[in-house]
Amino acid sequence: MKRRTFGALMAGVAFAATLATGALAQDKPTMGIVVKIGGIPWFNAMEMGILEKAGELGIDATMIGPTSADPALQVRAIEDLIAKGVDVIGVVPNDEAALEPVLEKARAAGIKVVAHEGPGLNNVDWDFELASAQGFGETHAELLAQKMGGKGEYAMFVGSLTVPLHNAWADFANAYIAAKYPDMKLIGERYGVAESVDDSRKTALDLLAANPNLTGFLAFGSQGPIGIGRAIEERRAIGTVFVLGPFSPGQGRDLVKSGAIAGGFMWNPAEAGRVFVTMGKLLLDGTEIVDGTDIPGLGVVSPDVAGKDIITNNLIAINAETVDGLADLGL
Numbered sequence: 001m002k003r004r005t006f007g008a009l010m011a012g013v014a015f016a017a018t019l020a021t022g023a024l025a026q027d028k029p030t031m032g033i034v035v036k037i038g039g040i041p042w043f044n045a046m047e048m049g050i051l052e053k054a055g056e057l058g059i060d061a062t063m064i065g066p067t068s069a070d071p072a073l074q075v076r077a078i079e080d081l082i083a084k085g086v087d088v089i090g091v092v093p094n095d096e097a098a099l100e101p102v103l104e105k106a107r108a109a110g111i112k113v114v115a116h117e118g119p120g121l122n123n124v125d126w127d128f129e130l131a132s133a134q135g136f137g138e139t140h141a142e143l144l145a146q147k148m149g150g151k152g153e154y155a156m157f158v159g160s161l162t163v164p165l166h167n168a169w170a171d172f173a174n175a176y177i178a179a180k181y182p183d184m185k186l187i188g189e190r191y192g193v194a195e196s197v198d199d200s201r202k203t204a205l206d207l208l209a210a211n212p213n214l215t216g217f218l219a220f221g222s223q224g225p226i227g228i229g230r231a232i233e234e235r236r237a238i239g240t241v242f243v244l245g246p247f248s249p250g251q252g253r254d255l256v257k258s259g260a261i262a263g264g265f266m267w268n269p270a271e272a273g274r275v276f277v278t279m280g281k282l283l284l285d286g287t288e289i290v291d292g293t294d295i296p297g298l299g300v301v302s303p304d305v306a307g308k309d310i311i312t313n314n315l316i317a318i319n320a321e322t323v324d325g326l327a328d329l330g331l
Helices: 002-027 041-057 071-084 096-108 133-148 164-180 197-210 224-234 249-258 269-285 323-328
Strands: 030-034 060-064 088-091 112-116 126-129 152-158 184-186 214-220 242-244 264-266 309-311 316-318
Touching: 030 071, 030 269, 041 060, 041 269, 060 269, 071 088, 071 096, 088 096, 088 269, 096 112, 112 269, 126 269, 133 152, 133 164, 133 214, 133 242, 133 264, 152 164, 152 197, 152 224, 164 184, 164 214, 197 214, 197 224, 214 224, 224 242, 224 249, 249 316, 249 323, 316 323
Parallel strands: 030 060, 030 088, 088 112, 112 126, 126 309, 152 184, 152 214, 214 242
Antiparallel strands: 264 316
16 A cells, blocks of 8 residues: 555656646747748758757747748748747748748737848838948958959849848948049949859859959858859969958858958858847847947947947958868868
8 A cells, every 4th residue: 555655646746747847848939030041051050049048048949940041931831930929039041021020929929030141121129230331342442442453343142022121231331432543443233143162163253254254252141251262263363353241250261261262251150140049149138238238249239229230240250361260160
C-alpha cells in the first residue's frame, strides 16, 4: 500500500512538473523576424545575433528567410506569424509599400512590430538603423571618388528597385558625386541586381563590354560587390576598375585581398540581430524610448518619435587591413 501511495505521489509530482514546464514554455515571449532573403552570409550572421540575444533575454525567437527577394514571400511569412500569434514581428523589408497592409494587420492583432532598414514604414512600433541613409551613401561615394581619382564613368547597383533604403543610399551617393565630382559620370540609371551574385556578375560583364570607359561600380546590396568583383577578376581589370559597397567580409575576403573589391562600409548584421531582440523585449516590457535612452548595440539614442525611427551611425570600414578580423568574427 505504501509503495503504491509513493508511486502515485511521484507520478503526481512528475505530472505537476510537466504542467509547470509547459506553462513556462507558453509564457516565454515569441518573436519572428522576416529578413530579405535566406541563406546568404549577411543574414546568417544576423540570425546568429538573434539567437544569441534571444537566449540571453529568454525570448523564443526565429528568423525567417524567404527563398528569393520577393515582397510577396515576406507578406506570406508575416501572415503566418500573425496566425501563430507571436508577440513580436521583426522585418527587414524588400518593399515597404507592399508590407504596410500586413503590418497594419499585425498591429491590429496586438503584435509589436520592429523594422530594420525600413525608415519609411508607418505600421511599426520602431524602426532602427545602424547608419543614416545620407551618411552611408555619401561615405561610399567619397571612397569611390578617391579610388577613381575623381573622374570617369561609374555604375550603380541596388538590391532591387523596390528596396527604399538601398535606393535612398544610391540617391545620396549620386547627389554627393554630382555636387563634388563633376568629372564623374553615372552610366544608365541603376540596376536592381545586387541581392544576387550571378545577376550582379552578368550585369557587370555586360556593362564593361558596352562601356570601355567604365572604371567604377557602387553596389548597395550585399551580393553586388561579390558578383561584380568576380566579373572584374574575369576581365583582368583589377586596379583599373574599382568596386565599392557593403558585403559580408567572410564572403568577400579573397576578393578584397586580390583587389577585385576595393572596399566598402558595413554595420554588423549580428549586432542588428541582437538589437532586433532587444527592441522586442523593450516593447514587451513597455519601456519608453526617449532622447538619451541607452540601448545595447545602438548606444545613446535620439529617436524620431513622430517618424518612429532610431537612427545611429555605427559604420565599420571593410578593406585589406580589416577584412580578416571581421571575417574571423563570423561576419
